[in-house]
Amino acid sequence: MTLEEIRHRIDTLDTELLRLLSERADLVHDVGVVKKKEGLSIYAPEREEAVFQRLLKLNSGRLPEKSIRAIYREIMSAALALEEDLKIAYLGPAGTWTHQAAISKFGHSVDYLPQPSFADVFDEVARRRANYGVVPIENSTEGAVNHTLDLFADSNLKICAQLFLRIDNCLLAKISRDKITTLYSHPQVFGQCRGWIHTHFPHAQLIDCASTTRAAELAAARPDAGALGGPLAAEMNGLEVLERSIQDSATNTTRFLVLSENICPPTGNDRTSIMFAVKNEPGSLYHALEPFNSLHLNLAKIESRPSKKKDWEYFFFVDLLGHCEDESVKRGLDGLSTYCSFLKVLGSYPNTVP
Numbered sequence: 001m002t003l004e005e006i007r008h009r010i011d012t013l014d015t016e017l018l019r020l021l022s023e024r025a026d027l028v029h030d031v032g033v034v035k036k037k038e039g040l041s042i043y044a045p046e047r048e049e050a051v052f053q054r055l056l057k058l059n060s061g062r063l064p065e066k067s068i069r070a071i072y073r074e075i076m077s078a079a080l081a082l083e084e085d086l087k088i089a090y091l092g093p094a095g096t097w098t099h100q101a102a103i104s105k106f107g108h109s110v111d112y113l114p115q116p117s118f119a120d121v122f123d124e125v126a127r128r129r130a131n132y133g134v135v136p137i138e139n140s141t142e143g144a145v146n147h148t149l150d151l152f153a154d155s156n157l158k159i160c161a162q163l164f165l166r167i168d169n170c171l172l173a174k175i176s177r178d179k180i181t182t183l184y185s186h187p188q189v190f191g192q193c194r195g196w197i198h199t200h201f202p203h204a205q206l207i208d209c210a211s212t213t214r215a216a217e218l219a220a221a222r223p224d225a226g227a228l229g230g231p232l233a234a235e236m237n238g239l240e241v242l243e244r245s246i247q248d249s250a251t252n253t254t255r256f257l258v259l260s261e262n263i264c265p266p267t268g269n270d271r272t273s274i275m276f277a278v279k280n281e282p283g284s285l286y287h288a289l290e291p292f293n294s295l296h297l298n299l300a301k302i303e304s305r306p307s308k309k310k311d312w313e314y315f316f317f318v319d320l321l322g323h324c325e326d327e328s329v330k331r332g333l334d335g336l337s338t339y340c341s342f343l344k345v346l347g348s349y350p351n352t353v354p
Contacts, residue, residue, distance in 0.1 A: 021075070025082055032083030042084045043132065045161040045258070046267045048076060049350040077107020086110040089121045089130035095213040095233040101165045101256045102134040116210075118147045122155050125259050133157070133259035139167070140253045142191045144303050148257070149317055152275055152346055153307070159273050159347030161258035164354035169193055169247045172216055172239040173226035182207060184215035185228035193228055195248040213237075253354050263324065264349045270323040271300065273346040275315050276336065277307060284339050285316070291335025292320060295328050315342075323348040 001009070035042055055072060056065055063071075080086050088106050091098040092114020102112060113130050115121045124130040136145045169189055173180055182205045183190075183197070190197065190206055197204070209215040212229030216237040219227035227239065234241050264270075278284035292299055300319040307313040322329040324345050337343050 024075070025079065028079040028082055035083070041260070041262055042086065043080060043160075043260075045264050045350055049267060049352060051076075073104070074107045074109070077109040080106065081109040084131070086132075087113055087130045089113045089115050089124040089133040091115060091118060091121055091135055091211075093211060093213045095216070095230070095236045096211045097165060097167055097230060097254060098134055098136055098256065100230065100232060101136075101163060101254070104165060105134065105161070105163050105256075105258060106132075118151055122151050122157060122259065125157055125261070126155065131260070132160070134256055135259065136254050137162075137257045138255050138301075139188060139192065140251065140255075141247070141249045142188050144317075145188075146305060149275075149303060149305050149315075150308070152317075152344070153315060157259045157261065158263045159257045159349055160260040160262060160264045161349045162271070162352060163256050163258070164253050164352070165256060166354075167192065167247065167252045167254050168230070168245045169228050169252070170231060170234065170241045171226055171243040171246055172229055172234040172237075173219060173242055174239050175223065175226070177226070177242050179224060180204065180226040182222065182225040183228060184209050184218045184225060186210070186212050186215065189215075189228045192247045192249070192252055196246045258349075263345075263347050266323040266325055266348070267350050269351050270321070270326075270348050271319055271351040272322055272324050272329060272348040273317070273319050274333070274336075275317050275342075275344050275346060276340045277313060277315050277342040278339055279341050280313075288336050288339035289318075291332045295332050295335075297322060297328060297332050317346075321351060 032042065052069060052072065055068055059068055086106070088102050088110055090102040090112060094114055099112065099114065113124060115124060118135055121133040121135050125133040135148045137148050138144045169192060171177065180201065183201060184207050187208050189212060197206070209218065212227065213233045213236065215227040216229055216233040216239055219225040220237045220239055227233070228246070231241055276288070278288050298321040300321060303317040304314045305317070307315050320329065324330070324333070325348070333345070
């Protein structure tokens, strides 16, 4: 075919795609009407993941998985906006990695509400000023985000989904790198780039900030400063990206949680998060975890945090594979409760992978 013939064929396909998208939008509207009548949640992580998996299995063309997910993420985002004026709270300000994670999960068509703290994200969802909240829970280099773990103790919110975001930190500045004497960033980012900083800026003053966006703002206002953060923070503050992917681990990834009032239904491939405190007796933790071993339930992770209610008392956070409605998981939780002074299921949700 000639170039003009190829372009004509593309125009024809675009016309058909638009017609099909409009038809899909009409059906999405009908779904929203039914959900509202039945009191169902508009956002369904289990359905979302099922759609992705089905499309990926059907895909036999040139588009890779990453592109298929990105295209349908925006289609689904537009659909969510049609069904409801969806609001997503996240740890702000705009331009942070959490903001980018929220967009990667919900797309560009919904409304985003930046919050100044983890507690405010929880509070916005609990007060129903936001439909969902997005918060970081752990980084592959720096480990657990303790602020998030601590807030679950007094919250009734549930985890309904998780997502993973590759974190490629960059050196940002509006001056040449040889003039930089001060670096701004979030403490987690400094930790992720510790080796690079030691090699390239061993004598620089490191100043902690509440977010990478704030770090970029401060760097933009000083003639001797740079910031560590993402390209979006640079774009928003008129900075140049002087060097990309400066984190010590090439596969630096952060796991984020989506908060809501409801637990996600089973999908057949799920993860359940729980928190508990054991009785102050010898062997309590060992005996508490033993039922999971006997039932062959895979524990994906375990963390401990001071309860902040009583000295030397701890909460344990455990992720296990399976859904809280699965019979084996129910039996495991029943066995666990025998040795606990406190037990809470934080949520069951699709076990998506990085």
